[in-house]
Amino acid sequence: MRYLVVGAAGHGQEVAWSLREELRALGESEAEIAFLDDAVRAGSEVACGLGPVLGGVELARREAARANTRLVMGVGLPRTKAAIVRRLDVPEHVWTPVVHPSAIVGPNVTMGVGTYVGPGAVLTVNVQLGRFVTINTHCLVAHGGVLGDFATLHPDAHLSGDVAIGQGCEVGAGSIVIPGLTVGEWAVLGAGAVAVDHVSGGRTHVGVPARELVRGAVPQRPLPLPLGENQPTRSLTRFLR
8 A cells, every 4th residue: 555645844754654653553564655745846755764755735636546545644734734635625535544553542432534643642432533633642632522624633732521622723732621611613722721711713822721812912911931041032922833
């Protein structure tokens, strides 16, 4: 079998590594892995050495028609994932999910096409993942969690029980959502935030507890960051994406 990873940047290489480890665990170590990326020169090798870049993303349309070829989503940002799927418009069965063998997947967990579950992630029981969902390294999705299409959990994000993450949401690294909450469609929960109430769709929430980020607003108080005398002060918004 031949696997083409759409996206050759750092995240795409992580996905390819997880795919290689999954294939090895299944005894399919001879499978071919290559990359498609508009921003990388065709014929070059990715930095991690997992495979060559064959060309741009449009090649996926032709290659996906081959019986021995599967596509792998190697992009993590929700809107970019959705744009790629719309652009290629290939039969969805050619998109294969990838689950690193160190991930823990409990009973009654369902995954849509194109889903990625990274190393050390934990999906406990009765979890539903939509299409092209990204669960990064060491994330936790507890019982009854539901994630809509194109949603992304960045590394170490933790969802408590019965949390609903809407389509296209982006949950930042190290963030936490307490039990029973809903994060609306295409919302962003910033890195390290703790959601203690429902998060409105299409909005960005940051901080502990998480509050809506109003662009251009002056903070009410200084951020409690331990800065040394010779360290430059950095704004919070720089770390949101």
